[in-house]
Amino acid sequence: MKANWKTYTSVAGALSVAALLGGFAITGQAGVETAVGSDVSSAELRAITVESWDQDYSGGGYGWEVLTDKDVKTQGPYQPKASNLQSEREVKLIKGTPRDIKENENYEKARVLGVKFAFTFPGYNTVTMRPPSVDQYTTERPRPYLNELALAEGYEKRSCYDNPALSSGADTQRAQMVDCVTGVELPGQVKQVSVWVLGRGNEYKLEGWIEDWKGDTHIYDFGSVDFVGWRPLSVEIPRQVPQDVSSYPQTKNLVFRQFKLRATPETSLETVYIFFDELRVLTNVFEVHFDGAGLDFDQADCERKNKLLKMIRKHARNPDTIELKDCSQAPGPAKPLNDQPN
Numbered sequence: 001m002k003a004n005w006k007t008y009t010s011v012a013g014a015l016s017v018a019a020l021l022g023g024f025a026i027t028g029q030a031g032v033e034t035a036v037g038s039d040v041s042s043a044e045l046r047a048i049t050v051e052s053w054d055q056d057y058s059g060g061g062y063g064w065e066v067l068t069d070k071d072v073k074t075q076g077p078y079q080p081k082a083s084n085l086q087s088e089r090e091v092k093l094i095k096g097t098p099r100d101i102k103e104n105e106n107y108e109k110a111r112v113l114g115v116k117f118a119f120t121f122p123g124y125n126t127v128t129m130r131p132p133s134v135d136q137y138t139t140e141r142p143r144p145y146l147n148e149l150a151l152a153e154g155y156e157k158r159s160c161y162d163n164p165a166l167s168s169g170a171d172t173q174r175a176q177m178v179d180c181v182t183g184v185e186l187p188g189q190v191k192q193v194s195v196w197v198l199g200r201g202n203e204y205k206l207e208g209w210i211e212d213w214k215g216d217t218h219i220y221d222f223g224s225v226d227f228v229g230w231r232p233l234s235v236e237i238p239r240q241v242p243q244d245v246s247s248y249p250q251t252k253n254l255v256f257r258q259f260k261l262r263a264t265p266e267t268s269l270e271t272v273y274i275f276f277d278e279l280r281v282l283t284n285v286f287e288v289h290f291d292g293a294g295l296d297f298d299q300a301d302c303e304r305k306n307k308l309l310k311m312i313r314k315h316a317r318n319p320d321t322i323e324l325k326d327c328s329q330a331p332g333p334a335k336p337l338n339d340q341p342n
Contacts, residue, residue, distance in 0.1 A: 044285050044286040045282060045285075048280060049280050050185075050186055051278075052110075054107075054111050057132065061080070061092055063092070063113050064130060065078050065131070066127065067127070068087045068119070068125065069125065070084065070119065070125070071084070086121065087117065087119050087120065089127065091129070093112070094112055094113075096112050096275075097111075097112060097277055100230065112275045113129070114273070115129060116271065116272065118269065118272065119269055120269070125262075127204075128258055129258060129259040130258035131184060137183060138180060138181070139180075139253075140160045140179070141179040141181055141215070142178050143179060144177075160178060160180035183211065183256050184256040186253055187283055187311040187312050188284050188285035189243045189284040190254055191281075191284065193220070193282075194234035194281075195233055196277040197233055198229065198274065198275035198277075199274060201227065203224070203226050204272070205261070206221075206224075207221060208235060209256075209258045209260065210237070211255045212242050214242055222235055259276075285312070297330075298330055298331055299327045301330065306324050310324065
């Protein structure tokens with residue numbers, strides 16, 4: 001078994017810094033310029049857990065879905081345990097956590113994602129781990145440049161969510177093309193992504209697939225899982241990956257789509273048990289503040305500016321401590337001034 005010490009050293013160093021970041025400021029230039037400048041000119045880096053696997057949104061106790069490239073396609077709901085002549089696989093949430101994650105000490109609800117799989121024949125076998133297609137892991141991506149096509153085809157406004165009230169397209173009446181993306185939406189402008197892995201010395205490599213707001217997929221190598229025990233693995237997100245625009249709100253979020261474990265023809269065929277915990281990002285959550293930033297045109301405008309806080313709150317262990325702006329008082333449709341409240 002060959003341990004990837006280079007990966008471990010760089011990862012441990014980066015994670016030791018990230019783990020200490022409750023909120024950490026680095027001087028930088030705001031990305032959105034205003035006529036009088038912004039009142040803050042810094043970037044706010046935070047280490048945020050975006051998936052702890054402590055809650056089960058799958059409804060079946062398996063957390064995320066696991067598939068192999070040897071699976072036989074079947075109709076019906078996802079099965080967390082399946083096998084055929086070429087492979088077997090199983091996934092479930094299990095009580096536990098790495099001891100080095102201090103905030104999980106004595107936390108009774110701490111869970112990890114446990115994965116078991118095996119292949120009959122050697123080769124470039126692949127295992128995919130991805131979030132299920134439920135509202136918690138759904139992101140809507142409007143595609144305005146396809147609106148003319150939508151009109152020509154009589155495209156009706158739709159929601160990607162089981163609960164349509166969550167739809168970001170609720171603020172527009174026009175026909176609009178919308179992509180439904182399944183994955184973990186990453187708050188802010190992401191600098192680094194990390195995950196804790198419990199390995200047992202199996203010769204597989206771990207990949208992470210991330211989609212940007214334009215719809216392009218970026219594949220990152222977390223390194224080998226050929227080690228024993230818990231270890232944090234991380235990747236840096238290059239600056240050229242698009243995560244912002246030059247208007248306000250500036251940030252355009254990435255979505256973490258899936259993990260993949262890849263074998264080689266030399267990989268042994270023994271049954272693999274592997275566990276995952278604490279998918280985290282080191283991210284810049286700064287949005288420029290300026291005179292007028294708090295002025296809302298309507299409720300949709302207010303909710304759009306609440307988006308970052310909603311994303312952080314969505315994954316927080318104690319979401320009630322994160323206060324959102326009350327958008328119920330945002331202006332409604334135009335009406336005579338003497339009919340409006342003072």
